[in-house]
Amino acid sequence: MKASFKARYxxxxxxxxxTVAVNAGDIRLRASMTDATIVSGPNLNGLALAxxxxxxxxxxxxxxKKDFRFxxxxxIRVSEKPLNLTYMHSRGDNRTSLDGTLVFDSANKVSANHVLGSGNCKLKYTYVHGGLTTFEPSYDFxxxxxxxxxxxxxxxDDVFRAAYQTSSKNLGLEWSRNSKLNGSFKISASLNLADERKMPKLTAESAWDFEM
Structure with missing residues (x-):
């Protein structure tokens, strides 16, 4: 049995x-809850099963919400290159999406996301330089x-990341660490350059994994 705890500020x-996960052969059973589940006494708010x-x-x-998501x-292989496909369907809002990632080699891959029945499609190219620096330009159709x-x-274990969205003029900076010995954390700041006040939004997350 494995358990994890995440705090977010x-x-x-x-x-x-x-989150608590139990392995049953090839199948994993998982239950997750937020502080909304217990802050006002035991209830079903924020509870999810998988x-x-x-x-x-x-x-x-x-x-x-009594909502299933599949x-x-x-x-599959395309010209001897692996194409990873993910199909997702949410019954509650009747939303279906398809993700695909074509891996050319360890440094180059192209991924796409499309919501079926809509014009929402995103295309992203990922290039890893020297195994340390990753460039990710993407286009939202x-x-x-x-x-x-x-x-x-x-x-x-440490990763520094910067991202910019041209449509919203939102700039994001992030510092994260994923360590098996000391747990993981993420500190991020986002700033909307179109906002006259230009006040950054700060977020801090920390997570710990436990073997039970």
Whole structure:
């Protein structure tokens, strides 16, 4: 049995979440809850249950909303290159999306996301330079705009990332660490350059994993 706990703090609020997962052969059973589940006494708010087979399928059930979400994964080969496909359907809002990632080699891949029945389609190219620096330009067809992101791995576990959305003029900076020994954290700041006040929004997250 594995458990994880995540705490999140924003400039205007704080929140926490916990997840417990149990392996049953090839199947994993998972339950997650937020602080809304216990802050006002035991209730079903923020509670979600899931059954998953890693790499094949995930079935999520949002208890308070009584909503199922189905996710199926598969990999096919195109010209000897792996194409990773993910199909997602949410019954509550009747929303279906398809993700695809074509991996050319360890440094180059192209991914696309499309919401079926809409003009919402995003295309992203990822290039990893020297195994440390990642460039990610992407294009949103529905907004007719480009987004850009660059990240750099330092000291093994630390990653610094900067992203800019041209449609909203939103600039984001992030520092994250994922360590098996010391847990993980993420500190991020976002700033809307179109806002006259130009007040950044700060967010801090920390997570711990436990073997039970």
């Amino acid at each position: 924003e400039t205007d609020k704080a929140a926490a979440a916990a 059954v998953e087979k890693p790499g094949f399928f995930i079935v999520d059930y949002n208890v308070p 996710q199926f994964m598969n990999t 529905s907004k007719n705009s480009w987004d850009f992101a660059i990240s750099r791995r330092v000291y093994g």
